[in-house]
Amino acid sequence: MGEALTVSERTGLGIATVMARRGVDAAAIGAVLGCALPGGPGWRNGGDLSAIGTGPGTWLVMTETGSGDFAEDLTQRFRGLASVTDQSSAYAVFRLSGHDARTLLQRGVSIDLHPAAFAPGSAATSMISHIGVIFWQMDDAPTYEVAVFRSLAGSFRHWLDSVAATL
Amino acid sequence: MRLPCPYCGNRDAAEFVYRGDAAPRRPDGEAGMFDYVYLRDNRAGEMRELWYHAQGCRNWIVVTRDTVTHEIHGSELARDNKR
Numbered sequence: 588m589g590e591a592l593t594v595s596e597r598t599g600l601g602i603a604t605v606m607a608r609r610g611v612d613a614a615a616i617g618a619v620l621g622c623a624l625p626g627g628p629g630w631r632n633g634g635d636l637s638a639i640g641t642g643p644g645t646w647l648v649m650t651e652t653g654s655g656d657f658a659e660d661l662t663q664r665f666r667g668l669a670s671v672t673d674q675s676s677a678y679a680v681f682r683l684s685g686h687d688a689r690t691l692l693q694r695g696v697s698i699d700l701h702p703a704a705f706a707p708g709s710a711a712t713s714m715i716s717h718i719g720v721i722f723w724q725m726d727d728a729p730t731y732e733v734a735v736f737r738s739l740a741g742s743f744r745h746w747l748d749s750v751a752a753t754l
Numbered sequence: 755m756r757l758p759c760p761y762c763g764n765r766d767a768a769e770f771v772y773r774g775d776a777a778p779r780r781p782d783g784e785a786g787m788f789d790y791v792y793l794r795d796n797r798a799g800e801m802r803e804l805w806y807h808a809q810g811c812r813n814w815i816v817v818t819r820d821t822v823t824h825e826i827h828g829s830e831l832a833r834d835n836k837r
Contacts, residue, residue, distance in 0.1 A: 628762055628811075642811035643761050643831060697766045711762065713769065714809045 592687040592751060597680040597732065601653025603661050604672040607644035611668050619664055620648065630710045630723035639710045639723050639734075647674070647721060647734065678721075679740035681747070684730040687754045692722065692731055694750050702727075716746040758829045761811040773804035776816045776835070798822050804832060 607616055617624040622633030625640040639647040650657055658673030665671055683691060693700045695715035705711075710723035715733075720743070722733040735743045755767040775797075778790050800820050807813055814832035819825070 642813055643833075645811070698763075712810050712812075713762075713765070719809055 590685045592683065592685040592691065592754065594684075594747065594751070595682045597682055599651070599653055600675065600680060601650040601657030602674040602678055602680075602734075603648050603658040604641075604674055605638075605646045605648050605661065605665065606670045606672075608667070608669055611644075613644075616646075616665065616669055619668060620661075622648075625708075625710070628710045628712065629708055630725065631708070632725075639721060641710075641712050641721055647678075649680075677737060678734040679737045679743075681733045681735070681740075681743070682730065683733065683747075684728050686728070687751075688731055689729050690754060691747070691750050692733070695746065696720075696722075702729075715743065718743050718746070755824060757805060757815075757817055758826060759807050759810055759813075759815060760829055760831050761813060762807065765807070765810055769807060769809035771806040771808045773806060773814075776802040776804045776832070800827065 605616065607613070613624040613626050620636065620638070622636040622638055623631050624638050624646055625631050628640045630637060630639050635650050635652050637649050641647050648661065653675060657675065658671055662671040689700050696711070696713050698711050698713055699705060705724060707724050707726050707729070710721070712721045714720060718735055718739045720733050720735050722731055724731050733743070756764045757767055757770055759765050775794050778794075781787055781790055799822055800818065802816050802818050805815050805817050807815060815829050816832050816835045817829045818827040820827070
């Protein structure tokens, strides 16, 4: 068994919100993106892209190889299909991994994180300690990633450290 | 109380903003505008209500709820409930 809990921050990500135009479905957008999109609140990974469902016809799309042109590139590719907003500098993304990660996250959200209810590929938009969060599970370690508004990242980290100290 | 968001699933009521009766429809002209803006029934029993999932998918939903027992009979996206 690995570390009980590892916390790290993902940096250098390209992040964009993609909102489908009326009548455009997830399949049409996924085909252009080259990454299958979740039809509901979920996380999908394809190539160097990942997509998180945050609402009907709305996804947060992320790339590890984020350049400053990521959102602009998506805007061009989705012309007529979807609206794109650059979020690369808007979110801080934390990665929580290890067998204590579920317990830690569960103390922040009133959503059932039991493996039967929330598994790899699941995602949710909710709040932790009054801070709006988008989080998703990536594997069975379990590993989660949590996106918070960058200006609240310090407050989120304070919550995280406080709870981690009690584990 | 937990509300069934059609997109997110069951969520704590604290994530939502309450708007009230989903029945009023905006009139085409000035006639009936006062009633539309200001007058609401205060019903005891089953009622269709607008809720905004502010801390979730950020969508308006219509929840069918009994205001006496708090029993919830269902919900749908408000966009699917347009005139």
